[in-house]
Amino acid sequence: MTQPMTLAEKILAAKVGRDVVRPGELLEVPVDWVLAHEITTPVAIRMLEERDMDRVWNPERVVAVPDHTVPAKDIASARLYQRLKAWVQKHGIKHWYDVGRGGIAHTVFEASGLPAPGEVVVSGDSHTPNAGALGMFATGVGSTDLAGAIYAGTFWLKVPETLRIDLVGELQPGVYAKDIILEVIRRIGDDGARSMAMEWGGPGMATLSMEERFTLTNMAVEAGGMTGIVAADDVTQAYLREKGTPEERWRIFEPDPDAHYAERIEVNLSELEPVVAFPNRPGNGHPISDARGIRIDQAYLGSCTNGRISDLRIAANILRGRRIADHVRMIVVPATQAIYKQALREGLIEVFVEAGATVSYPSCGACLGMHTGVLGPDDVCISSTNRNFTGRMGHPSAQIYLASPAVVAASAVAGEITDPREFLTETATQLSA
Ligand SMILES: CC(C)[C@H](C(=O)O)[C@@H](O)C(=O)O
Numbered sequence: 001m002t003q004p005m006t007l008a009e010k011i012l013a014a015k016v017g018r019d020v021v022r023p024g025e026l027l028e029v030p031v032d033w034v035l036a037h038e039i040t041t042p043v044a045i046r047m048l049e050e051r052d053m054d055r056v057w058n059p060e061r062v063v064a065v066p067d068h069t070v071p072a073k074d075i076a077s078a079r080l081y082q083r084l085k086a087w088v089q090k091h092g093i094k095h096w097y098d099v100g101r102g103g104i105a106h107t108v109f110e111a112s113g114l115p116a117p118g119e120v121v122v123s124g125d126s127h128t129p130n131a132g133a134l135g136m137f138a139t140g141v142g143s144t145d146l147a148g149a150i151y152a153g154t155f156w157l158k159v160p161e162t163l164r165i166d167l168v169g170e171l172q173p174g175v176y177a178k179d180i181i182l183e184v185i186r187r188i189g190d191d192g193a194r195s196m197a198m199e200w201g202g203p204g205m206a207t208l209s210m211e212e213r214f215t216l217t218n219m220a221v222e223a224g225g226m227t228g229i230v231a232a233d234d235v236t237q238a239y240l241r242e243k244g245t246p247e248e249r250w251r252i253f254e255p256d257p258d259a260h261y262a263e264r265i266e267v268n269l270s271e272l273e274p275v276v277a278f279p280n281r282p283g284n285g286h287p288i289s290d291a292r293g294i295r296i297d298q299a300y301l302g303s304c305t306n307g308r309i310s311d312l313r314i315a316a317n318i319l320r321g322r323r324i325a326d327h328v329r330m331i332v333v334p335a336t337q338a339i340y341k342q343a344l345r346e347g348l349i350e351v352f353v354e355a356g357a358t359v360s361y362p363s364c365g366a367c368l369g370m371h372t373g374v375l376g377p378d379d380v381c382i383s384s385t386n387r388n389f390t391g392r393m394g395h396p397s398a399q400i401y402l403a404s405p406a407v408v409a410a411s412a413v414a415g416e417i418t419d420p421r422e423f424l425t426e427t428a429t430q431l432s433a
């Protein structure tokens, strides 16, 4: 009999060929994927070059997606892009998603058909846990560990403790996955899951789509977590089939019922209300009623947290036939080119444009204040992104409120932070679609 393990422990044990691993143990873990973008990967590449170690352990297992400032916004970003691309060409990196064919690395990766349950992915990006929703171990690493993973196909990891989050009930119309994660971070605090795996489950999980689950695991780092993870179930398997992930690669693990958790919390989805994270911490969540009437200058819809097709649909259902308030600028950034194309086919882009929004090209956009909607002094922004730290999206005096795409769209129309449930009329069923 092996000892009971959490989901993260099971995946890691299988990866290192052991029966059991325990929190706190240091392991050299083989990776299945390295996800590379143009900000941190060039740093790792330079480290390897300087040591005469410029090799890639497996060019078929690197997914390279320039995303933060593409198309280049200045000469410095053009150089970063060039360095990534030159490396991709030199080493014959197989999965290269160039500008116009990619988008945000995490979102491209999740839908690429490449990752499978039971696998391990690392990237020099803190939102790598996004892919954990597929039942894999996904974590962000620093440039040195990234260099090591590129060179050797392994990285050193301290097995994390696990925080278990049980979902019960079902989301009510106008309430979304973003509200769940903002509520969890509000409850446990901005470092409430420090260095832990956040394992999501419970009977409510079956009611959430894959896109909703990615929103949950995406923001693990906003609670200090090392990763977020969801056991692969029927919803996951249907998604993997749709994306064409070869079934022989799936390794589906479940946490043991008597696994040891550092902490366990429950969220009742049926009782959840829209949550808004006030400046300047993702954990500064408030019920939307507290935010009512806060006048906004910008409404931003995009990012690896909430720039998916379902997010665009939710926003478009609110904006259809309406105009955004005169004093507001709304910026919509589909997370990937595939999402952009789908949104075009569905007529969503037309809805945004008719409503008076600007639709921008797939990229990280204004999420980290580098381009496509940088905030000026004292600007107030309602945003579907994941971080509202001082200066995150531009000027340090700008105020960022984090919320669901529905809140972003409803607020853009009203000109102030607004409960999307006020827009729930005859389109109630569409809103929750
Ligand atoms: C630039 C990158 C390293 C950074 C991260 O690691 O998360 C960015 O994506 C962010 O969201 O702040």
Ligand code: SF4
Binding pocket: 068, 104, 106, 125, 127, 303, 304, 305, 363, 364, 367, 368, 385, 386
């Ligand atoms: S969209 Fe934002 S959070 Fe996601 S990777 Fe890009 S900058 Fe980071």
